Structure formats: C-alpha cells, structure tokens
Amino acid sequence: MALPKHTELHYRIWHYFYLFICGSVFFFLIAPLFVIFPLSFNAEEFLSFSDGMKSLDPDAFSLRWYKDMVYGTKNPWGLAAKNSFIIAIFATIGSVLLGTVAALGLSSRHMPYKGIVMAVLISPMIVPLIISGVAIFFFMAKAGLAATHTGIVLAHIILGTPFVVITVTATLSGFDHSVTRAAASLGSNPVNTFMKITLPLILPGVISGGLFAFVTSFDEVVVVLFLAGLENTTIPIQMWTGLREQLSPTILAVATCLIILSTLILVTAELLRRRSERLRGINR
C-alpha cells in the first residue's frame, strides 16, 4: 500500500502506525505456532531455547523427541493416533451422510418449520461444549456406550453435523434448481439425478463440511474426556494429560505433526472454497 506523494506528514505517520499495529497483531496470531517448531528439535529436555540453539549449533538439535513419540513406551501415542484417525474417519462419514441429506431437505422451499429445525440441527455448535459433554455422557452411559469407540464416534457425529449442514446449505443456496428439473424431464429418476447432477455440483461444499467434521472430531477433547476409557485414548486426550502433568518436548513433536496436518487441511479447504465459488459463478 504505497501512499501518494502528496500525503501530509501526520497522515503518513498515522498510516505507518496502522501498518505497525496490523503487523503486531499478525505476529501475535501466528508466532506462537512457530515457537513450537524449533523447540521440538531440541536436544535437551528443556522447553526453552538453549544457548546452543541460539547460536545454531547443530549438536543442539536432534530428532530425539520424534523418536520418543514413535517408539516411546511411556505415552501410547501410537494407539492414540490410531484411535483418533479411526474415530475421526467414521465420525466424518456419519456427519457427511446425515448432514448432506438433511441440508438437501432444509434447502427445499417446501420444508416446513425451517427455522426451528435449523436451530435444533446446529444447536450442538452453539451449546458450550462442556454442556454437550455432560448431556452426551448421560445418554451414552444409559445406552451402555460409554468408553466404547461407537459411543465416541456417535458423539462426534453430533458435534460434526452442524458444520456439514451449514456448508452444504450455503453451497445449495446458489444452486440452480432448473438443472435437476431438466434432468427429471429427460427421464432421470431422483437418485440418479442426485448422483449425476446435484452431488458433483455441491461436492466442494460437502468436502469442506467433511473437513470441518474431521477436524472437529480429531481435535475434540471435552466430550471425549467424559466418554473415553483407557482403551479409547486419543491424541487430544494424550496431549491434555501431558500438558496437565508434565510438559515434555515429545508433546511438541506431536504438536508439530498436528500443525503440518492442519496446514494440509487448510490448503485443501482453501482450494475447495475457491473451486466452489468458481462453480457457483461467484467471482470476486
């Protein structure tokens, strides 16, 4: 943002001050994430930069904590990772199926009681997690599903569907219904129409909703803390326990891996969003 030459001095100062403020806020947002990165390669057991690291001595860096993450026996990160992925994948499938179908119904202009139904469907997103946790725990305990993978998957479907409903309804809001009518008039049955016409058009919305559901499940800790037994431990639970009891650099190694994962997800989500906007003809 170059200023025009004739700008008066005090506006010039004000402008640079504004840029400085913005820079500081961006720094505040992003810098904490980058602290984790170098510290996870620390050769020592401390969570601060050693003198060796400050002088960039290669001996001060090591993969020690990554080895501990993979082979270490104290923290079952392997089991936690396996559980987290299994739970997140099934929860995503469940959320996407239920959420997409519901969004199709909700976007129909014939849908009765739209307001109240929508409110119920997205309520798990608005209600504080701790309350959801208590309520879901009561249900799962009664249904005998506490401390089972099924119970946690169901809980995460509850928490994940609102995101799918919102993203898919948003995609459907720009959807031209005449194309499905055209398909129907050409003799296609509703299922065929959905698979061949509607789904490909709303797919970006469905996938980005799915990503939200995946991240929600993968990152969820409050409800799992109520539900999980020792066998169902997940990455967030392991991190939670680790952070509460003892901050070890192994956690930083895990955190680094999670940041890389979230970067991948962010890139995918951004690409999808642009593609969706292009498909719907929104150009900015």
Added chain:
Amino acid sequence: MSSETKQILTTDGIPLEVSLKKAERRNKIKAFLLVAPLLLFLIITYVFPIGEMLMRSVDDKMVTEMLPKTYKAMEKWDGKELPEEEVFAAFHEDFIKLVEEKREGKLSTQLNYTKNGFKSIIKKLRRKSKNFEEGNYKEQIMAVHKRWANVEYWNAIKRRAPAITGQKYLKGMDMYKNETGKIVSVSEDRRIHRILWLRTLEIAFFVTLFCFLMAYPIAHLLATLPMKYSNLLMICVLLPFWTSLLVRTASWMILLQQQGVVNDFFVGIGLVADDARPEMMYNKTGTYVAMTQILLPFMVLPLYSVMKTISPSLMRAGKSLGGTPIVAFWKVYFPLTIPGIGAGCLLCFILAIGYYITPALVGGASGTLISNQIAFHMKSTLDWSFASAMGLMLLTGVLAIYWVYNKLVGIDNIKLG
C-alpha cells in the same frame, strides 16, 4: 357473474386446487423425510439428554421415596409444634424398612445436607430401634436423642417432602433456603460460585473486547489490500483457526512459563531482573492472553466478510465532500461495519463464556471459569445434579445471547472459513 364459477380441472378430472395442494403436501413430506434422520438422531442423542439434565437438576425423589408413609402422615402437621404420634409411628415403619434394606445410611446423608446433625442421631436410632416395643413410638424415639424431640429436625425432614427442588440452582448462586423457607445468601466468605459467574462474564467480556480491538485493523487491512497480498495474510488468520486448540494452548504454555520464551525476552532486554521473572501463567493473565489469541480468528472472519462488501468509493466520497479521513471513517465506514462487529462480538462472547480447556490448562486457580467448575463436579465430587443445574444456568445465558445474535444477524449468516 354467477356465483358458481367453473372449477378448473386437471386431465384426471380432479379439481386443480386439490391436485396442487396434494402435490404441495407431497413435497413437504419429501423435504421433511430428508431432514428426519438427522433430526431424530439429534433429538434422541442430544436434545433428550439435555432435557434429562433438567430432570436431574431438580430431582429430589430420593428422600420422598424413602419416607412415603411419614410424608403422608405429615400432610396435616402444621410444623409449629412436635408432630403427633401418628407421624412418629409412620416414620418408625418407614425407618425399619430402610434398615432392612440397609438404606438408612443414604437417608442420613441426604438429611444431613438439609440440616447438620442427622448422621449421629440416625445411627443411634438404628441401634436403639431394635429394642423398641410396640406402640407409643413418639416417646421411644424422643428418648433416643434430644434432637429427635426438637421440632426443627422434624421440620427439616418435612422440607425434603417435595419430589422436585430448586435447591441446586440456589446453590449455584450461593443461596439456600433457611429453616423458615426464606431464600438467603450464604455467608460472604463462602460465596464461591458468584465469584466464578462474575469472573466468567468478566473474562468473556474483556476477551471479546481485546479480540475486537485487534481484529478491526487487520480485518480492514485484509479487506483493502490487493488480493495477492491479502490471500497470503489470510493464511495467518486461518492457520491458527484450523490448528488444534491443544496445540495452541501448548504453545502459550511454552511461551508464558517462568523459564519461557517471553520471560527470557523480557530478561534479555532488561525489562525485568532474572530472579524476578513475573508469573504469567496459571493466573488470569494466562487465560486472557491465550483465549484472545485463540478466539481472534472468530472475530476477524465476520468482520472481514462485512468489510469486503464495503465499496472503497464510499470513503473517497466522504473525503471529497470535505470530511477529514477520521470523520469519513467515523461517519461512513464504521457504521457500515456494525453488522460484522455484532456478529464477531457475539460469536466470541458465546465461545468465551463456555470455554473449558484453555482456562483449565493455563488459568490456575484465579483464571478458571464456570465450565471448569461443572467439569469438577462431574468428575470429582460426582454431584451430577449440581453439575446439571449449573450447566443449564450457563446454557440459558448462552441461548439468550444467541437469541439476540439471531435477531441481529440471523443464523444463516454464520460464515465458516
């Protein structure tokens, strides 16, 4: 014109109006059937359990069911003087049954909640009641301990008669019902819950304020920069948004600890002495800093999406009409961003008020919120009905704010990413 206008018929001979209505109904059912699986699933696994929390929070059947005959006999008793023999006899009958089922311990625990001193006299009554003779139970029970002859204890029993109670809600606000049935506050040094509620509101308010003050300039920058720069900067907002909450909290724990990066920096530039490193974590400061950074994207995104729609020519028009940049901003730009401000602030506030993980990890004792208290009662004291009551109090607050949000912005305007 005649009154009998001719009806339009479809090819099947059915009046068009009827046929259209039928089609309309079919469409309605179709749309509803699509929503039904999710709706049903959520109602069973989510809405009903929240209802169950309500039941649990007011449930006080335990004592009512333990002393059914006593309460029936007590119906006529006015509570001013000691009850009649009839009540004592009924109580004796209920009590013997409880002793047989080995449940008298539970009764004493429950009654002790209402009035201190029941534990010992119920134990004593159990021992003595083995040798009771038939008839004249009033005399015999009163002889066990002088408290049994005290009308206040009988009133305490009577107070537990209703099967539902609002006592847990009163407890959540540090109040209770005293002997005369009046609602009073607990003594000042024991008002822990009020402090927590106020602190939750205070932290949620200030976190929202900080988020707003920080988000406004950067949202403005993102909205006015050319696309290729703003996309790059947008990643700085979105990356934290997509990163695990625990990772972000962990990074703050590393930064803020006493031997941490921020303290090292302060010592390095000579701001504080090495032996006087300030405590920045496990207190309110930690909660404020970490929560502000974590919730900041939720403020930036709604603001950005509103600012993106404001045409830059409006500001130019304001300036060309003689306004200084400050006047143009204040009179033209700022009012246009109010919907975004409302959305961002309410979203932030709702999220902050129910926060659990971050305060639990970096908050210490002075930085924890009401959610932490709920979790404490769910896991440690196992007083689930109290946890439910506090949860519902929090939920009511959130729903009220959400209602305002919906009135001002509309649910449909929630934007993700």
